[in-house]
Amino acid sequence: MKDRHILEILDGQGYGELAAGELATVQAHAAVCPDCRRAFDAARISGALLAARAASSAPEPSAFFQSKVLQAIREKQNLRKPIAAFRRWWQASYPLVCSMLFIVVTLALLTALAPKPQNTQAAASTYNLYSTDSIILDQTQPRSITTEQALDVIYTERREAVKNDEYRKQK
């Protein structure tokens, strides 16, 4: 069983920093306690290892390190350029794009919500398809209209025109 007091002395400061009194206390206890003896040895070894680490010289940067760093900075800046250009474009065109989007959405909504053509309008458009003018100007669709159908349309219109004239005269 390790003595907590001994461990606190060992962990409280580096082995080299232990005061003479503390060292004597730890050594005296370590002489009779195998567990604390091992902890004491480990603390001494740790101190020796850390001293060895401090004694080893740090590596020097290579002659090319400076140019490597500057090259990396240039590459990073080049990577950022397209993003920056897009950001500038977006800032400039943001109001225009938004207003265009607004118009498109409004038109789409109006188209969806507007009332559909009624039957009378549909009939009128069908009638217009076969009007005398369209037959004479050859704008009839479909072109497969028969001569009888054409004459029928012409005579019907003619009859209506005559009726309208008579009505006006009576008035």
Added chain:
Amino acid sequence: MADEYQNLADADLARAAAEGDETAFGEIVRRYSPRVFSFSSRFFKRYDLIEEAAQEVFLKAFTQLKNFEGRGSLEGWLTRITVTTCINILRATKPQNELTVSDLTEDEAVWLENKLANVSSVNYQNEEDKLIAADLVNRVLETLPADDSLILQMIDGEGASIKEAAAVTGWSESKVKIKAFRARRRMREAVEKLLQAKDGKLLKTDKAVK
């Protein structure tokens, strides 16, 4: 042109570099790369990793130069960036497994034995002895969290004061004290495990020799 920059003060260099002057930043790199390498080497053993970390430090410094207000020294500012960058790199990588006796070479086991016999001496008799110690300490430190390793190397290895360690890391003095206490305990426990296992290893070697 570069000579002009060599005579400039740190604050002027930092100001010029923040405005995009590449030559000024090049001079900062030339001036402080040895220190950044020195600090990075406390975290990494391999040269390529040290260089990679140092490059990352200078890239960060370049992008953050505008935030450098010039209150402290440029050297101190760069050192703090080095410490945080290295700790972040190490935290992002997979944590190191515990060092076990099977990882301990015979030379290292013998080195431990010799140190136990004559531990009061930390003078290394020969280059081979130094290399064995350097390799062993690197491997022990790798098993510890990055900040523990840094604190131990600074305070117990290089003899830095709590105040100096606090200035370098940007931590409070009480945090440094607590970290140093915990780091010593972790390292001592790691070494204790090695010592426990070492005896068996030496025993096996003796049997093999016989």
